[in-house]
Amino acid sequence: MARRRAVHTAGMSQPSGDGLPGASRDAARAAKSRLASSLAGDRRVNGVGVVRWAVGTSVAAYGVRVGVVAEDDAPEVPAEVDGVPVRVDVVGRITAS
Amino acid sequence: MDIQAARETKQELLRTAATALSAARTGDAGPGGLLVGVRVYGGGRYGLAVRHDGTAGAEVAARALELAGEDADVLDVGVVRALVGDGGPSTQRLDPQRLDPQRLDPGTPPADRSPVERDLAGAPTPARPGRWAAEVLQRRERPLRPGLSVAQRAVTAGTVGGFVARPGDPTRYLLSNNHVLADSDRAATGSAVLQPGSADGGTAADAVGRLSVAVPLQLASPNVVDAALAALDDDVEIDPTYPVGAVTTTTAADDGLLVEKVGRTTGLTRGAVTAIELDGVAVSYPSGVVTFDDQVEVTGADGAFSAGGDSGSLVYDPVTRAAVGLLFAGSERGGTGGAGLTFCNPVDAVLEALGVHLLAP
Numbered sequence: 356m357a358r359r360r361a362v363h364t365a366g367m368s369q370p371s372g373d374g375l376p377g378a379s380r381d382a383a384r385a386a387k388s389r390l391a392s393s394l395a396g397d398r399r400v401n402g403v404g405v406v407r408w409a410v411g412t413s414v415a416a417y418g419v420r421v422g423v424v425a426e427d428d429a430p431e432v433p434a435e436v437d438g439v440p441v442r443v444d445v446v447g448r449i450t451a452s
Numbered sequence: 453m454d455i456q457a458a459r460e461t462k463q464e465l466l467r468t469a470a471t472a473l474s475a476a477r478t479g480d481a482g483p484g485g486l487l488v489g490v491r492v493y494g495g496g497r498y499g500l501a502v503r504h505d506g507t508a509g510a511e512v513a514a515r516a517l518e519l520a521g522e523d524a525d526v527l528d529v530g531v532v533r534a535l536v537g538d539g540g541p542s543t544q545r546l547d548p549q550r551l552d553p554q555r556l557d558p559g560t561p562p563a564d565r566s567p568v569e570r571d572l573a574g575a576p577t578p579a580r581p582g583r584w585a586a587e588v589l590q591r592r593e594r595p596l597r598p599g600l601s602v603a604q605r606a607v608t609a610g611t612v613g614g615f616v617a618r619p620g621d622p623t624r625y626l627l628s629n630n631h632v633l634a635d636s637d638r639a640a641t642g643s644a645v646l647q648p649g650s651a652d653g654g655t656a657a658d659a660v661g662r663l664s665v666a667v668p669l670q671l672a673s674p675n676v677v678d679a680a681l682a683a684l685d686d687d688v689e690i691d692p693t694y695p696v697g698a699v700t701t702t703t704a705a706d707d708g709l710l711v712e713k714v715g716r717t718t719g720l721t722r723g724a725v726t727a728i729e730l731d732g733v734a735v736s737y738p739s740g741v742v743t744f745d746d747q748v749e750v751t752g753a754d755g756a757f758s759a760g761g762d763s764g765s766l767v768y769d770p771v772t773r774a775a776v777g778l779l780f781a782g783s784e785r786g787g788t789g790g791a792g793l794t795f796c797n798p799v800d801a802v803l804e805a806l807g808v809h810l811l812a813p
């Protein structure tokens with residue numbers, strides 16, 4: 356599986372996905388669970404979720420979002436899991452507010 | 453373009469939309485669907501977001517490209533679907549009647565307007581919050597309303613998310629987070645809850661109720677909610693209305709959903725859901741790190757959507773007036789201008805865990 360080349364800032368513009376199309380929400384959910392399990396316990400990761408994946412005019416496609424604490428200390432994450440695209444965003448540390 | 457230019461361009465486009473949609477209704481093609489908003493590109497760059505269904509809306513979309521050029525994000529999305537909280541999707545076509553220019557007239561009674569029209573015609577906004585401004589929400593206020601400063605006596609300050617009730621139980625409850633009303637499981641049931649919170653000058657004389665129940669925060673396994681209830685004293689009056697009016701229904705979050713909240717620290721803010729079903733979210737509490745699954749992430753439209761003290765705010769869809777989540781945490785990175793992200797429990801999970809429903813005015 357290809358490695359991620361870029362880490363995005365979370366909450367910013369939706370990525371092109373390097374041309375990867377999105378998947379159904381169910382497929383994205385399943386891929387998310389699989390990736391979350393494989394990254395469980397990695398303190399560099401903070402939240403693995405589902406996001407819309409905008410490619411062209413499609414808005415019904417989804418992908419997986421891996422949140423990381425720091426851009427310069429992120430784990431290697433595949434570009435796709437079971438055909439579902441993955442992107443990595445920096446979210447920092449999360450505090451009860 | 454900057455945020456001010458984006459807002460002005462949006463208003464210009466909406467004026468165009470009112471004209472175009474009026475013309476469309478006289479034809480045979482039938483009304484089209486249209487959504488116009490501000491697109492957040494990040495790094496201080498904003499633009500127009502236009503979503504249309506390819507009919508009359510397409511003309512407006514073309515005008516958006518004229519006005520905003522490369523800053524226009526125009527998509528033909530077909531039918532707009534609202535995901536309702538009963539677990540099944542419902543198809544809701546955007547009704548251009550909601551943008552009827554006659555209904556935008558300031559003389560039209562607010563009750564006759566749809567939520568979209570109220571927004572366009574002068575309802576409270578982040579720029580004009582009125583009584584939903586942070587400085588007002590931090591005061592001692594009666595009757596109680598959502599957004600006000602509140603906390604268990606040992607906690608600094610959080611926010612009143614709303615008011616709820618249980619079937620067959622006459623008690624009115626105030627809804628907020630466990631770490632606001634129960635001091636993260638350290639407070640005794642029956643201990644006083646103050647409005648405003650102590651950080652805003654609240655004392656024992658400002659008690660409005662007693663801690664009733666909190667969903668325990670588990671350290672050894674993932675949580676879904678950080679929520680608690682305070683049973684309100686009989687003589688405390690409440691006003692369960694938000695800037696958009698009553699919020700009594702719920703909806704599941706989806707990425708891209710525009711949302712709003714009122715909170716003690718940042719007042720009335722707007723943003724959008726930017727990720728859903730987040731698992732393995734590690735949140736720092738005074739007692740340690742607590743992990744959450746199935747969380748909703750929100751990014752502010754103009755800076756931070758929330759800050760410390762906004763915990764407990766109810767996050768809702770201002771167009772449908774459906775609740776989306778209970779705000780409980782924030783991050784230090786990401787989001788508009790790097791102002792950080794906001795995290796919410798899915799609202800249905802909160803209400804189900806507590807066995808309550810949102811109260812109507």
